[in-house]
Amino acid sequence: MPLANLGSVKTSWRSAFRALRHPPFRRYWVGWAISVLGSWMQTLAQGWLVFRLTNSAQALGILSALRFGPSLFGLPFSGVLTDYFPRRKLLIFTQSAGIFQAGLLAFLTLTGQVRVWHVFILALVQGLIDTVDMPSRQSFQVELVPVADLQSAVSLNSTVFNAGRLAGPALAGLVVAEAGEGWCFALNAASFVPFLLAVLSVQEKASVPAQRLQVIPQLLEGLQFAWQHRKVRKLLMAVLVTAVFGLSYSTLLPALASSVLGTDARGYGLLLAASGLGAMVGSLGVAATGRKRGTVFRSQLLLGLSLAALALSKGLFLACLALVVAGLSVAAQLATTNGYIQTTSPDHLRARLISLYIWVFSGGAPLGGLLAGFWAERLGVPVAIGLGAGLCVAAALLQLLPARDVQSSR
Template identity: 40%
Template sequence: MTVSPSPTVTDARLPQFLRALRHRNYRLFFIGQLISLTGTWMQSVAQGWLVLRLTDSPALLGIVAAASSLPVLLFSLQAGTVVDRVSKQKLLLATQVAAMLLAISLAVLTISGLIQVWHILVMAMLLGFVNAFDAPTRQSFTVEMVGREDLLNAIALNSSIFNAARMIGPAVAGLLVALIGEGPAFALNAVSFIFVIASLLMMRLPPFTAPKASRSSDQLKEGLRYIKQERRVQALLIQAMAISLFCFVHIPLLPVFARDVLGTGAAGLGALSSASGFGALIAALILAQLGDKLRRGRLLIFAALLYPLLMIIFTTTRLLPLAMLLIGVAGWAGVTTMALTNTLIQALVPDALRGRVMSVFTLILMGMSPMGGLAAGVLAEMVGSVPLVVAASAVIGWAIIIVVNWRAPFLRQL
C-alpha cells in the first residue's frame, strides 16, 4: 500500500517546482542524494579516464561499462520481486553501504598504484549487482515518500539532483584527475555515501507490512503478464529500450571523443559531461515547474525523436564549444524522455506491481545502455571510427522510435 507522510512544510513557503519537498522524508532523501550522486559522477568520469589511460582501448571502455550492466540484465527482474516484498528503506541502506565499500576499495587500489584493469572490471560487475537492486527500489520508493499527487514533481526533482550532480561531479573529477590522478575522486565518492545513509536512517516511516507470500517466479510472471497486456506501458518501454540501447552508446565512449576526436584531455571530458548534465538539469527543472501543465505525450515524442538527431550531429563536430552545446541539448532531450516515461509508467501501474514493472525499466535504462556501449566500442575498434559507429547506432534508434509511435499513436494522448 502506498503511504505518504504528512507534509510538515506549508505549500505557501515553497515554490511550485519544489512542492515535493514539503514531505520531510523526501527532503532528507533529496539532500543525501544530491551529495552522494555528485560523488558517483566523479567516480564515473575518473574510472573512464583511468581505463583509457591503462589500456588505450575503446573496446575496453565498452567492456567495463558492460561489466556493470551484466548483473542488471541478469538480476533486475528478480530484484523487482524482492522490492515488492521487503522494506524499501532497509534495502536502500544495504545497497548504499555496499556501494560505499566498493568505492573505498577502488580508491585504495588506485592511490596505492596497484590498480589493474581486471580490478576495475570486477568492481564494476559488483556495483552492477548492487544497482540491480538499488535502482528499482529507488524508483518505487519515491511514491511512498510523496504520494501520487506529487509524484511527477518528485521524479523531476530526482532528475534535477541527478543532473546537478552530473554537472558538478565530472567538472571536479576532470580537474582532480588532471592535477593529482583518479584515486582522490574515488575516495571522495566513498565519503559522499555517508550523507545518503544518514538521510535514510533519519526518515520516519510507518512499520512495513510484508505482502502475502508467494513464489517469486509467479510474482515475476505476473509483472511480465501485466506489461504484455497493457499496451501503453509496453510501448513506453520499447521506446525507452530503443534510446537506451542505440542512442546512449556515446556515454562510455566520451573519453575517446574528448581525447581523439576533439583533441582535449581530462578537463575536456569533464566539460562534455558537465554540459550534458546542464541540459539535463534544465529539463528536470522545467518538468518540476510545468509538468502538470504540459502535454506529456506530445512532449515525450518530440524529445525522443530529437535525441538521436542531436547525437548524429554531435559525431560530426570537431569543435569543443559546439560539441558541448549539442550534447547539452541532447541532455535536455534525454532526461525529458526518460523522466516522462518514468512518470507515465508509474501513473499507469498498480501499486502492487510497481517494483516488478520498474525493474524492467531499470533493466532497459541501466542494463541495455552499457551493452550498446560495448557493441559500439568493439565495432569502433574494428572499423577505426568511433563517430561513425555512434552515428549509425543513433540512426537505428531513431528509426525504431518512429515505428513505435506509428504503431502506438495513443502515446501522444497520455
C-alpha cells in the same frame, strides 16, 4: 488574466518543493545530492582510468557491460523482492557496500597498484550493489513523505540527479587533471556517508506482505500486462532503443575527447556536464508543461539528430552543444514515459512496471556499451556514434509516421 497566471505559476513553484517540509525527506534529499555528486565523479574517473590503462575503446565497452550488466539480469527480481524486505535495511547494506567498493578502488589507484582487471571487478561489484539499491531507494520515498507529496519528492530527486550529472563530471575533470583518478574514488566513498546517516535517522516501519512471495508468478504478471498493453509496450520499446543505441555514445566519450577532439580530462568533464545540463532542462521542461502528444518519439528523433551532430563534431564547443540537446532529448523521453507508466498502471502492478521500466533502461546500457566498443574499435569512434544516431532516427520515424494509436499516450 496575467495576475491569475502569475498566481498559478507561484502555486506550482511552491508545490514542487512541498516534500521538503518533511525533515526525514530533507535529510534524505541533501544526503542523496552529495552521494549523486560523488557517483558522477567516479563515473568519469573510472572511464578515464580504463582508457589511460588500455588506450582501447573496446575496454570502455567492457567496463560499461560490467557496470550495468547486473541490472540486465537482476532488476526485475530485485523489484519484486523489495516489497518483501525492509527497504531501510536494504539501503543500509547498499550504502555500506558502496563505501567499501569506492574506498578499495581509491586505495588501489592512489598506491599505484591498480590494474585494469581491478577496475573491471569493482565495476561489476558496483553494478550488483546498484541492482539492489535502485528499486529500494525509489520505493523508500513513500516512507518519508505522505502520498500527496510523493510526486514532489520524486521530482526533487530527479532534479538532484541531473544536477549531479552536470556538476560531478566537471568537478571530476578538474580533480583528475590536478590530482589523479584516485581522489575521485576517495571523494565518492566519503559521499556515501551523509546519505547513509540520513537513512539511519529514519525509523524503520514494519511491513507485512499482502500475499505470499511468489517471485516468478508475480514477475510474469507484470511482464504480461506490459506486453498486452499496447501503449506501454511501445513506450518501453522506445526506451530500449534509446538505452542501447542512443546512450551508447556515453561509453565512447573518453575516446572521443582524447582521440577525436584532442582534449584532456577537463574536456571530458565538460562533455559529461553538457549532457547533464541538457537533462536538467529536459526534466524541468516536462515538469512545467506536462505530457504532450508525440513527446516520446519526437524526443527520440531529436536525440538521433543531435548524435549525428556529435559524430561530425571536430571541436569541443560544438560537441558540447550537441550533448546539451542529446541530454535534453533523453530526459524528456524518460520523464514522459515514467509519468505515463506511473499514472496509468494498476495499483497492484505499479511497482513491478516501474521496475520493468528501470530494467529496460538500465539493462540496455551494457548491450549498447559492448556494441559501441565493438563498432568503435573497427570503424572509429565517430562512425560508431553515427550508427547509433541513425538507428534512433529510424526507430522514431517508424512510430511518428503512422502515429495514430500512440500519440494519446504522450
